[in-house]
Amino acid sequence: MSEVITMMPFEKNASGPLTACGIEIFQINVGYRCNLECRHCHIEAGPNRQELMPSNVMEMCLAVLKAHPIDVIDITGGAPEMHPALPGFLEKCASLKRRLQVRTNGVILLEKEYEYFLDLYDRLGVEVVVSLPHLDMKTTNRQRGEGVFSGLIAVLQKLNSKGYGHKDTGRILNLVHNPGGAYLPAGQKALEDSYRQALQERYGIVFNHLFCITNMPVGRYRDYLQRTDNYEDYMAGLVGAFNPAALPAVMCKTTLSVGWDGRLYDCDFNQVLGMTVNHGAPDHLSIFDWPKLAYRRIVTGNHCYGCTAGAGSSCGGTLAESCHPDH
Amino acid sequence: MADYYETKDLADFSNIGEYSPKLGEKYFDYYGEAMKAGALSAREKALIALAVATTQKCPYCIDAYTNSCLSLGVSAEEMMEAVHVGSAMAAGMVLAHSTQMRKIIKKKEM
Numbered sequence: 001m002s003e004v005i006t007m008m009p010f011e012k013n014a015s016g017p018l019t020a021c022g023i024e025i026f027q028i029n030v031g032y033r034c035n036l037e038c039r040h041c042h043i044e045a046g047p048n049r050q051e052l053m054p055s056n057v058m059e060m061c062l063a064v065l066k067a068h069p070i071d072v073i074d075i076t077g078g079a080p081e082m083h084p085a086l087p088g089f090l091e092k093c094a095s096l097k098r099r100l101q102v103r104t105n106g107v108i109l110l111e112k113e114y115e116y117f118l119d120l121y122d123r124l125g126v127e128v129v130v131s132l133p134h135l136d137m138k139t140t141n142r143q144r145g146e147g148v149f150s151g152l153i154a155v156l157q158k159l160n161s162k163g164y165g166h167k168d169t170g171r172i173l174n175l176v177h178n179p180g181g182a183y184l185p186a187g188q189k190a191l192e193d194s195y196r197q198a199l200q201e202r203y204g205i206v207f208n209h210l211f212c213i214t215n216m217p218v219g220r221y222r223d224y225l226q227r228t229d230n231y232e233d234y235m236a237g238l239v240g241a242f243n244p245a246a247l248p249a250v251m252c253k254t255t256l257s258v259g260w261d262g263r264l265y266d267c268d269f270n271q272v273l274g275m276t277v278n279h280g281a282p283d284h285l286s287i288f289d290w291p292k293l294a295y296r297r298i299v300t301g302n303h304c305y306g307c308t309a310g311a312g313s314s315c316g317g318t319l320a321e322s323c324h325p326d327h
Numbered sequence: 328m329a330d331y332y333e334t335k336d337l338a339d340f341s342n343i344g345e346y347s348p349k350l351g352e353k354y355f356d357y358y359g360e361a362m363k364a365g366a367l368s369a370r371e372k373a374l375i376a377l378a379v380a381t382t383q384k385c386p387y388c389i390d391a392y393t394n395s396c397l398s399l400g401v402s403a404e405e406m407m408e409a410v411h412v413g414s415a416m417a418a419g420m421v422l423a424h425s426t427q428m429r430k431i432i433k434k435k436e437m
Contacts, residue, residue: 136402179398186398190369194400240338 007239010304014247017279018298020266023290024254027074028053028061029271030086031260034079035108038144040133040178042219042272045078057262058089060285065096068290074255076103076268081114094124101127101172105144107151109158122162127172129211130156135198139180156205165207173206178213182230184237185212187311214238216269216306235302241309250307252298258285266298269306275299337387370399377406378413 011017031052034045065073073093080086080102093100102121108114121128130152134140137149156173159165165173175195179185192210199205215221217234225231256277257265262285265271276283281296344351362372373395380388396406 134402135400136404139402177400181397183394183397186369186395186400190364191400193368194370236338 007235007302010300010302013239013242013305014244014300014308018247018250018253018300020256020294020296020298021253023068023070023256023294025072025074025251025256026061026065026070027076027255027257027268029076029258029260029268030058030078030080030083030089032078033082034077034105035082035111036079036105036145036148038105038220039224040143040180040215040221042216042221042269043078044219044272049078051078051260052083053085053260053262055085057258057260057285058085060262060288061258062089062092062096064285064288065093065098070098072099072101074101074103079105079108081108081117087117087120090120090124090126094126099127100124101129101174103129103131103176106130106132106155107148109155110151118158118162122164122171125170127174128159128164129174129176130159131176131178132156132195133176133178134180135195143180153203153205156199156207157203160205165205172208174209174211175207176211176213178215182225182228182234184214184241184309188212212311214306214309216303218269218272218303235305238305238309242305243308243310246308246311250304252307256293262286264288264293266296267307269303270299270301273301273303275301332386334390337390340387370396370401373399374401374405374409378409378416381410382413382417 029043032043032045032049033047033052034041034043034049035047037046064070073096075086075090075093077083081104083089090100090102104117109118120126131144132140132152133143140149140152141147156165159171159173162171163169164171177185177191177195185191188210191212195210196207199207217225217231217238222231225234252266252270255267257267257271259265259271263271264277264281264283264285265275266277270276276299277293277296278299279297281292282289344355362376363369364372367375373392376388377392377396380392393406
């Protein structure tokens with residue numbers, strides 16, 4: 001690709017290699033199966049994907065979590081709910097008394113087969129992260145499928161009725177915004193204000209926080225950029241918006257991403273690209289080694305510019321200083 | 328003429344202080360203050376800027392503020408409404424100038 005030749009390597013722009021400063025978030029991808037096929041999905045998830053985390057890998061996850069002081073268990077997919085063993089796995093995760101969150105596409109919770117997760121999440125105190133790309137119905141449906149917007153409104157109202165998203169209930173409902181095209185998201189504060197006002201006024205919906213996530217130029221989104229002749233401009237935009245101040249808080253510094261097969265990655269995006277942890281860190285749960293993983297050198301590529309553009313981006317939204325780079 | 332209004336020139340905007348850095352700095356300070364969220368939100372200001380950009384027919388500004396509006400979650404319909412506000416204002420300004428024409432007609436006609 002021409003951009004590989006012309007683009008300044010990420011590590012050079014970052015003035016050297018990135019190093020992790022602990023593992024605060026254990027992000028577990030339980031599989032790529034999903035009831036939706038969103039056009040921006042970097043995982044390229046869908047109903048026909050067969051990758052599902054085997055039970056022995058789930059047990060390895062639990063063993064690592066039991067043995068180490070990791071604050072957050074962050075479960076993602078695909079649609080995690082489509083993993084048949086998720087309920088039992090969630091029970092075991094919840095018993096570890098860590099912050100436990102599930103990233104859901106939301107609309108799956110309207111399906112008869114999966115609606116019981118609403119009660120399960122509530123009972124276990126699971127924090128729910130729902131993807132709501134846009135306040136505009138057409139834009140959301142264009143990205144995620146016909147009828148998804150109205151489904152999401154119904155699900156958010158159900159979650160609200162269980163106390164989710166309300167202050168002081170202990171039931172956390174966070175939303176995710178990501179751009180519906182070849183552009184970067186604006187500042188999180190401005191978008192969160194818009195979401196809060198519009199959802200309250202139009203649908204009576206409340207939520208805790210909005211995470212703004214930049215679309216990564218990998219998977220289906222990269223295909224879209226290339227097909228529409230937007231790839232070069234998008235990458236130039238990411239590189240042009242490179243913000244060194246976002247570097248100390250990029251998610252890979254405090255996150256370890258576990259693939260469905262137990263392989264270890266610096267982030268979900270590296271997972272899709274098949275770039276396991278490296279530089280001497282063990283690349284599978286079966287050979288987990290805390291010091292080598294917690295302070296590993298991070299594997300980077302040009303897609304990393306997606307996390308350092310503008311105010312920065314992570315699975316938790318716009319970045320804030322969370323650890324010292326030299327820690 | 329072929330070099331006028333190239334898309335890539337938008338990226339050169341940050342260099343307009345060249346040859347006059349002090350004034351350039353003053354301009355960017357002023358621009359930054361004027362455009363940041365205040366009593367009006369960043370969203371409202373981006374829509375005003377987009378309407379101005381189209382009425383003033385500045386291709387760089389149209390590019391910049393269409394993208395800003397998209398980033399801020401503004402829908403296509405909202406952007407088009409803002410453009411119509413600019414368009415209606417421009418039409419009104421043209422029509423308002425017919426006052427002069429109408430006064431002359433009334434003076435000259437028997």
